[in-house]
Amino acid sequence: MSAYVVFEIEVSDPQRYERYKALSGPAVAAAGGRYLARGGRTASLEGAAPPSRSVLIEFDSLEAAVAFYEGEAYRAARALREGAAAARAYVVEGP
16 A cells, blocks of 8 residues: 655755755665656645645555654655754555
């Protein structure tokens, strides 16, 4: 069953965040992930306004998604994101 990593991100340092993006893309690809949405326009339908940046990544399974997040390549990217953005991330299984 597919799984989707959802990131809700508030960027505070755009230059440093660009360096994070340069590492995170290859980490996603290496883990077999596929971007479905990456920072496009958003519209609030209910509740609080969406974060400044939303990202949706598809993986083959929940286990693959967690392995990506905990993997060495993405850990290096996350280290660059620290201090550049506040993020909320979670995985949801889907069809």
